[in-house]
Amino acid sequence: MFIRPVSMEEGRRLQQISRTAKDPVKLRRTIVVMMSAQGQSVPDITSLMQVSADYVRDVIHAFNEREFEALDPKWSGGRPRTISSEVREHICLIARTSPADWRITAFSTWSLTKLAEHLVKQSIVPAVGRETLRRILREGKVSWQSTTTWKSSNDPDFIAKMHRVLALYDTPSADGRVVCVDEFGPLNLMPRKGKAWRPRRSPRRLRATYNRYDGVMHMLAALDLATGKLYYRIRPRKRWREFLVLLKALRACWPGEKLYVVLDNFSPHKHANVRAWAAANVELVLLPTYGSWLNWTESEFAALRYFALNGTDHCSHHEQNTAIAAYMHWHNAQSGPKTSFAPDSPIRTWTEYPAKAA
Incomplete structure (x- = not known):
């Protein structure tokens, strides 16, 4: 043949x-x-x-x-599913409920085992294993997540203030410079959890106990959006006096330009002496109440914490400040103009403050 x-x-x-x-x-x-x-x-x-x-x-x-x-091989699809698509959708809906919705008060959340037992008890399915249930939830885009919190703003002018800040971010004034100012800290001398590449099952270990015999420090920092550089100083306190000194230093950096200083509602920022000096030197652009997430500096602080502080256990403030200074030097050497603040975020279309904005 x-x-x-x-x-x-x-x-x-x-x-x-x-x-x-x-x-x-x-x-x-x-x-x-x-x-x-x-x-x-x-x-x-x-x-x-x-x-x-x-x-x-x-x-x-x-x-x-x-x-x-x-x-070309013709692969078969394997054993047909014993749980229909409708039942799978129903399972995903039940997984998104709370046990309390079913008058179960012994626990507040589902585990895979408890959810499987509940499905059998409610005659949703005759039997289902943990791995099958895990796959059903994954296919239904239901995942295990941490509970988050939110805090609403009580600022009646939230939308107007937000759009004012976004306008400065998107189209800075031709006659000035936008600078975001905020405080970072307190800077304790303490072991900080972090992540690092290590041999499997051999994490780096830090001491669990610490004290504050050496006190705490505070960082006052400013982010220049035109260059992306951070200007900072570390002080024992963060009163209006320290804040005003920072503003004067920023004013001296760009003597011929108008400064738009974006900042939150921390009380030293609104001190009478600060406002009096700012009236003739800079424009203070206050964020909405509980709207600190609109401050572009926050993302820079997150990177500072992750790369310079997490996973460390400094013995002195001098040692910790030196590490921060090294990161700042590296950051400013790599920096570039800051553009495109949350371009695709729903906040761009807000016309009124939503009930759950966070």
Whole structure:
């Protein structure tokens, strides 16, 4: 038994498939067809390929009937699902509820085991395993997440203030410079959790206990949006006096430009002496109440905490301040203009403050 005569073009195609096929089944079928086309008998092919004679005959018959389509394996879909799509959607809905919704007061959240037991008890399914339940939830885009909190703003001018800040971020004034100011801290001398590449099951360990015999420090920092550079100073306190000194230092950096200082509602920022000095020197752009997330400096502080402080246990403020200074030097050397603040965020379309903004 042999395959039908193969043209030159078909022979080249078979040869190409034998070189490029990644599926072992397709490759094996192609080799059987090529060997048969070269005049080798079924017993010879069986001996060389270590397959049964019935397999060789089936491949030859299939190629004669369906040509190259016969080379592609037709995988079956496996055992049909025993849990229908409707039941799977119902399971995902139940998983998103609280046990209290079902008058279960013994626990406040579902584990996979408890959820499976509840589904069986409610006759949703006759039986379901933990892994099956895990796959159903994953396919339904239901994941295990931490509970978050939110805090609403009571500022009646929230939208107006927010759009004022966003306008400065998007199109800075031609006659001035936008600077975001905030405080970071307190800077304690304490072991800080962090992450690092380590051998498996061998995490770096830090002491768990500490004291504050050396007191705490505070950082006052400013982010220049035009360059992306951070200007900072670390002081024992963060009163209006320290804040005013920072403002005067910023004013001295750009003497010929108007400064728009974006800042939150921390009481030293609104001190009478600060306001009196700012009236003739800078424009204070206050964020909405509980709207500190609009301050661009917050993201820079998150990076500072992650890269310079997390995973450390400094022995002195001098040592910790030196580490912060090294990070700041690196940051400013890599910095560039800050643009595109939350361009795709829903806040861009807010016309009134939503009930749950966070």
